[in-house]
Amino acid sequence: MKKESDANQDSQVKGLKERIRQLESLVLQKDLFIKSKNELLQIKDESLVANRELISEKDRIIQQKDMELQQAGTLVKSPETVSSKSKNIQDLKNTIAQKKKDLQDAQNTIIQRNKKIEDLKKEVSNLKASIPNNEPLGTLKNQRTMEERGGHSKDDEIRTLENQLAHRDHVVRTLEFAYENLEKSSEERIATLWDEIKAKDWELGELRNRFEKERLVWEPVTQHQPASSSSGKIKKEKQLKIKSEPMEY
Known part of the structure; x- marks a missing residue:
């Protein structure tokens, strides 16, 4: 036990x-x-x-x-912002209009000079045609003609006119070269100015769009601003999300 x-x-x-x-x-x-x-x-x-x-x-x-x-x-x-942009656009348009006028004036000058050259060529051609083909140079008849014209024959006149024509051709070629350069630079400048105008128009439109967005978003916030609290912070974050949307410029 x-x-x-x-x-x-x-x-x-x-x-x-x-x-x-x-x-x-x-x-x-x-x-x-x-x-x-x-x-x-x-x-x-x-x-x-x-x-x-x-x-x-x-x-x-x-x-x-x-x-x-x-x-x-x-x-x-600010009204000054929109006004300044509008003035810049108008200035660019005026500059383009002036450039086009300068280009047209240069074209008119070339046309007038070309007409003078053609008239001079016709005058030389007519003068050559007026000389008989069977008239030998240095004959008594030519001698009398030279005496009657003060010692200058038609050949001398033709050579003088041809020299004048050659000089004018040189002037015309120089002018045409300058005109081509002017036309090229003017076209490039006009294209650049048009691009600048489009950019300024777009920028002005963006400013107006942004102003409208700011007005629609900002005015309700300033009119109904809540007191400081945790709910106010949440609303602020929502407002920040709305207002922080990327804007294009």
Whole structure:
């Protein structure tokens, strides 16, 4: 009986020790769990601090964007801006008109000089045709003709006219070369000016479109600005998203 009692006591002691070991293991696990939760809470606290800093930075960016939009809106709304662009466009159009007039004047000058050359060629041709083919040079008749004309024969007159014609041909070639250069440079300049006019027209249209966008977006914001709060920050971020849409220039 005593042996059985001792065996039962030993069994109970072993059971208690095992139970204690299990409880100690459970306590250790709970300690580890609590430690992990504390570390997680610390991480969350650090994340909250970082989020607050991020929100503060976003607020600063929103304020900066608002200031930039106010400045841009003031510039676009300025009548001087639109007036200046319109004046530049009109000046370019006037310059193109003047260049076209200069080009037309040069063309008219070339036409007139070409007509004079043709008239001179006809005069020389008629003068040559008036000389008889069977009349030998140096005859008495030619001598009398030279005396009657003050010592100048028709051949001398023809040579003089031919020299004048050669000189005028040289002048015409020089003028034609200058005209070609003028025409080429004028065409290039006119094309450049037209490109500048198109660019100025487009820029002016963009300014007007941007002014309209700024007016539609900015006026509701200034009229219904909410009080400073977390919901206000969200609305500001939405406004920033709307106003930060890329604009073409």
